[in-house]
Amino acid sequence: MESDASVNRLQDLVAEESASSSAEPAILDDGLFTFFESPGSYTGEDVLEVSLHGNPVIARHFILSTCDSLGIRPAHPGEFTRRAFQNGKLDLLKAEGVRSIIDARSVFELHASRKLYDGELTRMISRFRSALIHLKAETEAEVDFSTEDLTFETREQTIKRVQDLRSSISEILERSRSAARLSDGLQVALSGIPNAGKSSLLNKILGWERSIVSEIEGTTRDFVSEEIELGGLPVRFVDTAGLRESEDLVEKEGVKRSQQQMEKSLIIFHVCDLNREPYPEPAFPQRPVWHILNKIDLADDSRIKAWREQLSMRAADRIYPLSCKSGQGLDELRTALSQFLKDETESVDPFYLEERHRYHFQQMDGALVKLLQLWDEDAPAEICAMELDTALHHCGELTGNISTEEILGRIFSVFCVGK
Ligand SMILES: Nc1nc2c(ncn2[C@@H]2O[C@H](COP(=O)(O)OP(=O)(O)OP(=O)(O)O)[C@@H](O)[C@H]2O)c(=O)[nH]1
Ligand SMILES: [Mg+2]
Structure with missing residues (x-):
């Protein structure tokens, strides 16, 4: 809630309310009023924060109704961050960073979102912007002075500068693609014949009875x-229908879906039933296959050896004997998986881009491609300058220097209330 007058009136009204209702004790609860003076607050405006003891009766009857009588309304979703943006406390990218920090599902996503909030993208765009302004100034100079004054070498250097800009754009787009792949694509499929113990393994990994287990x-x-977080990364485990030939239409559909889930996975856990003689393994898509030799509690060493010999192992494949019943071997599997995911993701320097960011980067790149073409065709400098204007426009849209009401509404409406 804001404005000095409202704050003073609020304090008076709370005092009056307590004094006037003689049936109720004068003091119902203690609260804490924290005043943030403009421009030092989050929004840049005067802000009074009221901290109560979380009793909804007190909040509703004494604070919210008092606010209501003063004409103070509840905030819209994202309104605080929107005000902060409008008062110049943060740019649009930083505001979007606030949201992705709130939405982060894992430490990995938190790090990636933090980069947006800490201004890495803002700094990068500001470099793009100065480079574009520089190019524009040179192009405009061409309009004013004749082309004879400019040497061929200068044009070559300018082309190189545009190409460098294009590579930076493609690098940031690629980093965002790897980040998206990592947070969407860390899936492990649990596959194998019926009764091997896939659902038992899923439940053990999750630590609760998610899937139905039966003989x-x-x-x-x-x-x-x-989905769970493992080693700081979001990992989705998918328990699938047992793979077997069946005439049953529902089961056939289940097997088809199992195949699709395997295709989408980073690794396949092939759950084998050690209680049975080695049987031929199903055909798997080109993914690392970790053979989980389940039910070691029921098998002797010769059975484990027979299974090890029978499995066809490719370079990335591994074997983990364990028991979902006794829990033996499960910790080794968990540790190995955390390490594997860590190795897979370590080389990636993730950067989150929203769909909106990707769009503007692509438009900027499109304008630069056109600019290079126009130079190649010796087009008039005025026409070339127009492409640079387009690129600059998309730069401005990214940081929010140029943004329409509609775009702002869309960005802030997905925040939660109170942010
Ligand atoms: N002794 C022993 N039994 C196990 C072990 N793991 C699973 N089982 C049993 O094996 C049977 C099948 O387990 P599920 O987890 O339902 O097997 P599934 O692979 O999901 O089977 P479908 O869903 O039919 O494809 C159940 O009776 C489990 O209790 C184990 O490590 N040791
Ligand atoms: Mg099952």
């Missing part, structure tokens, strides 16, 4: 998936 073959008919 009946074909218990899981559709896939069941759940």
